[in-house]
Amino acid sequence: MWTQFLIQFWILLIITLGAAVLLGRYIGTVFAPVAIRKNDWIGKVERRLLLLLGVDERKQDQSWVGYAKSLLLVNLLFFVGGHVLLRFQGILPLNPNGADNLDWSTALHTTISFMTNTDQQHYSGEALSYLSQTFVLGTMLFVAPTMAFTVCIAVIRGLANQPLGNFYADFVRFIIRVLLPVSFVFGVLLILLGVPQTFGGAVTVTTLEGAKQLIYRGPVAAFEVIKQLGNNGGGFFGANGAHPFENPNQYVNFIQMFLMLLIPMSLPIAYGKLIGSAKQGRLFLGVMTILFMLMTFGMAGSLFANPTAHGQELRFGQVGTVLYSSITTAAETGAVNAMHDSLHPLAGLIQLGNMMLNVVYGGTGAGFLNVLLYAFVAVFLTGLLIGRTPTFLGKKLETFEVKLMAITLLVPPFLILVGTAISMYVAPGVGAISNPGYHGLSQVLYEFTSATANNGSGFEGLGDANVYWNVSTSFALFFGRYIPLILMLAIAGSLKAKPAVPQDEFSFKTDTPLFGTVFLGTVVLVGALTFLPVLVLGPIADWLTM
Amino acid sequence: MEDLWSVLLLALFFGSSFLMIGLIERIQWRAGDRK
Numbered sequence: 144m145w146t147q148f149l150i151q152f153w154i155l156l157i158i159t160l161g162a163a164v165l166l167g168r169y170i171g172t173v174f175a176p177v178a179i180r181k182n183d184w185i186g187k188v189e190r191r192l193l194l195l196l197g198v199d200e201r202k203q204d205q206s207w208v209g210y211a212k213s214l215l216l217v218n219l220l221f222f223v224g225g226h227v228l229l230r231f232q233g234i235l236p237l238n239p240n241g242a243d244n245l246d247w248s249t250a251l252h253t254t255i256s257f258m259t260n261t262d263q264q265h266y267s268g269e270a271l272s273y274l275s276q277t278f279v280l281g282t283m284l285f286v287a288p289t290m291a292f293t294v295c296i297a298v299i300r301g302l303a304n305q306p307l308g309n310f311y312a313d314f315v316r317f318i319i320r321v322l323l324p325v326s327f328v329f330g331v332l333l334i335l336l337g338v339p340q341t342f343g344g345a346v347t348v349t350t351l352e353g354a355k356q357l358i359y360r361g362p363v364a365a366f367e368v369i370k371q372l373g374n375n376g377g378g379f380f381g382a383n384g385a386h387p388f389e390n391p392n393q394y395v396n397f398i399q400m401f402l403m404l405l406i407p408m409s410l411p412i413a414y415g416k417l418i419g420s421a422k423q424g425r426l427f428l429g430v431m432t433i434l435f436m437l438m439t440f441g442m443a444g445s446l447f448a449n450p451t452a453h454g455q456e457l458r459f460g461q462v463g464t465v466l467y468s469s470i471t472t473a474a475e476t477g478a479v480n481a482m483h484d485s486l487h488p489l490a491g492l493i494q495l496g497n498m499m500l501n502v503v504y505g506g507t508g509a510g511f512l513n514v515l516l517y518a519f520v521a522v523f524l525t526g527l528l529i530g531r532t533p534t535f536l537g538k539k540l541e542t543f544e545v546k547l548m549a550i551t552l553l554v555p556p557f558l559i560l561v562g563t564a565i566s567m568y569v570a571p572g573v574g575a576i577s578n579p580g581y582h583g584l585s586q587v588l589y590e591f592t593s594a595t596a597n598n599g600s601g602f603e604g605l606g607d608a609n610v611y612w613n614v615s616t617s618f619a620l621f622f623g624r625y626i627p628l629i630l631m632l633a634i635a636g637s638l639k640a641k642p643a644v645p646q647d648e649f650s651f652k653t654d655t656p657l658f659g660t661v662f663l664g665t666v667v668l669v670g671a672l673t674f675l676p677v678l679v680l681g682p683i684a685d686w687l688t689m
Numbered sequence: 690m691e692d693l694w695s696v697l698l699l700a701l702f703f704g705s706s707f708l709m710i711g712l713i714e715r716i717q718w719r720a721g722d723r724k
Binding site: 208212215219222223226246247248250251255543547614621622625626629633637 | 691694695709710713720
């Protein structure tokens with residue numbers, strides 16, 4: 144089993160790293176500040192498009208405040224539009240299967256979930272019309288990852304002492320230059336490999352026993368490709384990646400894992416190019432890869448030691464389950480091809496760890512923002528240890544930035560731990576648990592962790608399709624997404640405005656293996672200190688009492 | 690009537706986010722920092 148796993152793991156890692164390096168260089172070139180960017184023919188098309196929207200990128204560089212407000216405004220518009228369409232899908236066109244209107248709390252949760260790149264689903268995919276699937280969720284699958292990506296690029300520009308850029312221009316550019324072309328190529332590939340793409344309604348078939356069965360289908364390939372590429376993760380069908388139409392064979396399974404990792408892996412390379420230090424970009428990518436390997440090998444060990452293969456996807460075997468499960472939580476995608484709730488408790492521990500750290504590549508943009516946050520913390524701690532003012536890329540990290548860093552760092556644990564604690568106390572929270580005891584705590588903890596980290600996968604086994612869970616996780620979804628994005632923009636805006644400190648031989652270098660080790664230690668220590676108690680009470684106690 | 694809850698929660702989520710931006714901006718301004 145280990146041999147098969149190692150072969151698949153290394154093939155996947157090498158291919159994805161190679162593609163990510165190329166994509167990262169491309170992103171670094173395309174998203175360079177407007178003043179130094181080469182203007183090609185696509186750039187002229189973009190410029191025309193933006194001018195139609197009233198945006199002249201060359202004259203409208205935004206401050207961090209303008210950038211953040213534009214981001215929120217666009218999110219608000221998509222949110223209102225999506226919510227209204229989901230509430231009235233029953234009377235709107237493209238509804239051949241007769242899907243009903245969603246109730247208010249499910250519509251609220253679904254809209255926030257998809258707008259925040261989480262795609263946590265408290266309904267079955269079959270409950271939506273094709274209009275909802277394609278024009279509401281399908282659109283959000285493109286828009287949601289773009290939000291964190293644009294913030295990530297703006298923050299990197301700020302660190303590189305360049306203007307932050309214009310939100311609308313970055314928004315349009317990422318969709319046109321990255322998401323659409325890659326989605327088109329891999330969407331066609333998925334269709335060729337057997338993933339359905341049709342607007343035809345469900346078909347009724349007669350089974351071998353003579354029973355009638357309704358088989359849902361739809362524009363699955365188009366949905367599937369951006370679901371994985373944008374680290375969205377919401378399934379077209381309720382069974383997500385375990386459904387044979389979403390994930391029909393090993394080749395599609397492999398492509399899905401490749402797509403999940405592609406953009407998160409490419410961002411450190413893009414960062415290196417944008418700040419003019421490829422070495423530092425490679426260092427971050429290296430540390431993220433070490434963490435990814437540790438997590439994936441740990442999950443493989445826990446599942447291979449489980450003789451029952453309970454909860455695992457038999458079509459892809461234990462290896463397919465391990466890789467997919469680790470990658471979907473590491474890259475914050477949330478697609479699932481197996482029942483996470485039924486896997487070994489230590490596998491659950493690793494899935495939770497991936498989401499809690501949120502830097503084991505992490506989601507599109509959001510993951511690399513967390514890497515930068517941990518890098519700031521590592522620099523700050525090092526500065527305290529050696530008695531020098533902490534500087535990152537020549538910019539001093541002072542009281543204001545450190546306060547914002549601390550808040551950014553504390554928001555996810557606050558949402559996860561407080562949400563879990565309240566749910567373990569109130570009746571609708573406890574009543575949803577299907578497996579009382581330590582495992583029940585894991586179920587609730589997973590739900591809030593997945594929501595806050597914008598992952599979206601479900602531990603399942605939790606009866607979360609009701610008003611309490613829809614509303615409580617909406618808080619985690621929304622604030623887990625936007626507070627860190629806004630605060631990171633504020634930090635970047637503040638750092639950009641400072642004069643750079645000249646670097647000398649005594650300056651702390653942030654592109655060396657020593658800093659990589661400090662950075663890795665900071666991620667592990669901060670993550671462990673924050674979440675260890677609840678992990679001991681949940682998956683670890685669950686394992687020890689098996 | 691049920692949709693009133695959606696509107697209220699929406700106002701709370703986005704209102705508090707815009708408020709947070711304004712608050713940080715004000716703190717920066719009061720500290721004599723640059724935006």
